[in-house]
Amino acid sequence: MLYNFDKIVDRRGSGAIMTDCLQARYGRDDLLALWIADMYFETPEPIRKALERRLDHQVYGYSIAPESYWQSIIDWEQQVHGWTIDRTQLTFIPGIVRGIAFVLQCFTQPGDKVVVQPPVYMPFLNLPRANGRQLVYNPLVFDEVAGTYRMDLENLEEVCRKEAPKVLILSNPHNPAGIVWPAADLTAVADICRRHGVLVISDEIHADMTLGAHRHYPFPTVSEAAAEVSISFAAPSKTFNMAGIVSSFCVVSNPRIREKFYGYLEANELNGTMFLSTVATEAAFTQCGAWRRQMLAYVKDNVNFVCNFLKDNIPGIVAIRPQASFLVWLDCRGLGLDHDALIDLFVNRARLALNDGEAFGPGGEGHMRMNVGAPRAMIAEALGRLKEAVGTL
Numbered sequence: 001m002l003y004n005f006d007k008i009v010d011r012r013g014s015g016a017i018m019t020d021c022l023q024a025r026y027g028r029d030d031l032l033a034l035w036i037a038d039m040y041f042e043t044p045e046p047i048r049k050a051l052e053r054r055l056d057h058q059v060y061g062y063s064i065a066p067e068s069y070w071q072s073i074i075d076w077e078q079q080v081h082g083w084t085i086d087r088t089q090l091t092f093i094p095g096i097v098r099g100i101a102f103v104l105q106c107f108t109q110p111g112d113k114v115v116v117q118p119p120v121y122m123p124f125l126n127l128p129r130a131n132g133r134q135l136v137y138n139p140l141v142f143d144e145v146a147g148t149y150r151m152d153l154e155n156l157e158e159v160c161r162k163e164a165p166k167v168l169i170l171s172n173p174h175n176p177a178g179i180v181w182p183a184a185d186l187t188a189v190a191d192i193c194r195r196h197g198v199l200v201i202s203d204e205i206h207a208d209m210t211l212g213a214h215r216h217y218p219f220p221t222v223s224e225a226a227a228e229v230s231i232s233f234a235a236p237s238k239t240f241n242m243a244g245i246v247s248s249f250c251v252v253s254n255p256r257i258r259e260k261f262y263g264y265l266e267a268n269e270l271n272g273t274m275f276l277s278t279v280a281t282e283a284a285f286t287q288c289g290a291w292r293r294q295m296l297a298y299v300k301d302n303v304n305f306v307c308n309f310l311k312d313n314i315p316g317i318v319a320i321r322p323q324a325s326f327l328v329w330l331d332c333r334g335l336g337l338d339h340d341a342l343i344d345l346f347v348n349r350a351r352l353a354l355n356d357g358e359a360f361g362p363g364g365e366g367h368m369r370m371n372v373g374a375p376r377a378m379i380a381e382a383l384g385r386l387k388e389a390v391g392t393l
């Protein structure tokens with residue numbers, strides 16, 4: 001079956017954060033919104049049908065997670081990433097951001113240090129801060145030849161030696177720059193973290209969205225050390241556009257870490273499933289393979305469209321081509337604008353709602369993050385507006 005990703009779905013009034021809090025967030029309502037990381041595409045029909053069938057039942061009581069739910073996750077990871085997961089290593093998590101907070105609560109104390117690699121997904125910065133932990137940076141380094149960032153492994157070793165952090169939070173693949181980390185880098189991270197007793201949280205929410213030939217490596221699969229030092233989180237929520245349904249899961253290979261973390265989750269009843277989550281996840285992982293393949297091809301074409309358009313029309317903005325997912329990190333420094341003028345350009349002149357790069361921490365200055373998980377006509381409209389606005393500078 002061929003799916004139509006050109007179809008425009010009006011999300012306004014549905015309670016979508018994307019469209020329904022623009023006034024509060026950007027100070028005006030008349031914006032084309034391409035910011036928060038969910039897509040404009042219809043959630044795949046098999047997921048909607050499975051939910052409708054369940055919701056048709058007259059009682060929405062407490063519900064079990066059927067074995068077929070767990071098996072759908074195990075089979076998916078095996079088929080898509082060659083990752084063999086034992087059922088005992090797996091648990092439900094009510095959202096990855098919360099999961100990261102649970103790890104911080106369980107394995108660190110106030111004042112402990114947490115390493116992040118900015119520019120990076122904002123909650124990686126906000127969660128440790130809000131919980132009284134200290135952030136330590138290992139900034140990503142821009143590699144002009146590769147046209148994207150790389151990790152600074154030497155500095156990571158140094159930071160671990162000097163600062164003695166307890167935890168490293170890794171975006172694997174990386175948000176906002178869409179980097180699929182090479183296995184060698186992940187192996188090196190694992191070795192460094194094992195040497196210094198640092199627990200790695202590998203957030204793999206974008207793992208199922210690699211573009212073209214790029215291959216994702218689940219962190220614990222790259223080496224024994226990686227399996228030993230890590231907690232991985234993943235979810236069908238980004239890939240199948242169902243982020244409003246809490247559907248994340250966690251995998252821990254090391255029995256010692258598992259006992260502590262899963263014990264903490266059990267003790268606080270934090271890992272109980274909800275029927276919407278189990279029903280939607282199982283449908284996603286068993287019935288939506290073709291949808292995913294077509295969606296990724298469409299997103300890849302959108303990425304090409306954005307990169308080419310900017311190169312040909314707005315040389316002051318350079319798109320960092322993502323290797324995974326539907327977020328494009330835009331380097332706008334060539335426009336020569338300060339922060340306020342850049343935001344004014346996007347919001348008031350172009351009437352676009354994108355993510356402000358500064359929120360992603362050091363290195364995010366002068367950047368914007370654009371969501372291209374949308375019909376091409378919307379992307380074309382956004383780029384047209386941007387070109388016109390830049391022309392007024």
Ligand SMILES: Cc1ncc(COP(=O)(O)O)c(C=O)c1O
Pocket residue numbers: 037094095096097098121171175203205206235237243248
């Ligand atoms: C790297 C990363 N982790 C986690 C999330 C959100 O996960 P959840 O909705 O499961 O908390 C996002 C959403 O944009 C993300 O990009």
